[in-house]
Amino acid sequence: GAVVSQHPSWVICKSGTSVKIECRSLDFQATTMFWYRQFPKQSLMLMATSNEGSKATYEQGVEKDKFLINHASLTLSTLTVTSAHPEDSSFYICSARDKGQPYEQYFGPGTRLTVT
Amino acid sequence: GENVEQHPSTLSVQEGDSAVIKCTYSDSASNYFPWYKQELGKGPQLIIDIRSNVGEKKDQRIAVTLNKTAKHFSLHITETQPEDSAVYFCAASQNNDMRFGAGTRLTVKP
Numbered sequence: 672g673a674v675v676s677q678h679p680s681w682v683i684c685k686s687g688t689s690v691k692i693e694c695r696s697l698d699f700q701a702t703t704m705f706w707y708r709q710f711p712k713q714s715l716m717l718m719a720t721s722n723e724g725s726k727a728t729y730e731q732g733v734e735k736d737k738f739l740i741n742h743a744s745l746t747l748s749t750l751t752v753t754s755a756h757p758e759d760s761s762f763y764i765c766s767a768r769d770k771g772q773p774y775e776q777y778f779g780p781g782t783r784l785t786v787t
Numbered sequence: 788g789e790n791v792e793q794h795p796s797t798l799s800v801q802e803g804d805s806a807v808i809k810c811t812y813s814d815s816a817s818n819y820f821p822w823y824k825q826e827l828g829k830g831p832q833l834i835i836d837i838r839s840n841v842g843e844k845k846d847q848r849i850a851v852t853l854n855k856t857a858k859h860f861s862l863h864i865t866e867t868q869p870e871d872s873a874v875y876f877c878a879a880s881q882n883n884d885m886r887f888g889a890g891t892r893l894t895v896k897p
Contacts, residue, residue, distance in 0.1 A: 703883060714876060714887045764830050774819040774838065776885060778830040
């Protein structure tokens with residue numbers, strides 16, 4: 672149980688284009704989903720928290736117009752990196768919290784984004 | 788806001804030995820403390836967690852202890868195996884705010 676998937680697992684895009692990453696909770700309903708970013712050999716940095724049906728809450732320093740988050744259903748959240756630049760290259764990881772469990776977060780496998 | 792410090796940053800042990808990773812947190816309101824294992828190129832995997840109303844929790848070779856007064860918690864892995872080699876992250880959380888330590892790279896030598 673508590674499986675979270677991400678798609679794609681890796682993506683390469685050209686500078687200036689947009690990329691969408693999907694995060695799905697496969698066997699539970701996730702009222703809250705989280706998006707993290709991780710640079711090589713570093714820790715996870717929370718980018719934003721999204722609740723189903725409402726606007727995402729962004730961490731300080733994260734541009735909401737650049738990183739668009741949509742949490743349209745209890746099993747799907749998407750992160751769109753708009754007008755991507757090489758400095759956006761990173762490992763993006765989502766996590767989800769089970770509707771019935773207030774504490775645990777279950778992480779997806781991550782998406783490696785490379786902007787050329 | 789919450790600040791989580793984790794030590795050591797790297798840890799190398801011989802197979803069969805024990806490994807201990809320690810974390811401290813700053814916000815006394817934090818009430819949930821998970822530990823995650825991350826292998827190269829993969830997402831973090833929850834391996835054990837503890838809530839603030841418990842002092843110790845054990846799951847086979849893995850145990851976590853929590854000292855609320857001192858605001859620190861530790862991960863203990865006994866009888867380490869090469870497959871335990873990974874990066875381990877501690878975290879402290881209250882409500883939707885989960886903050887991670889910097890990570891510990893554990894290497895278990897066969």
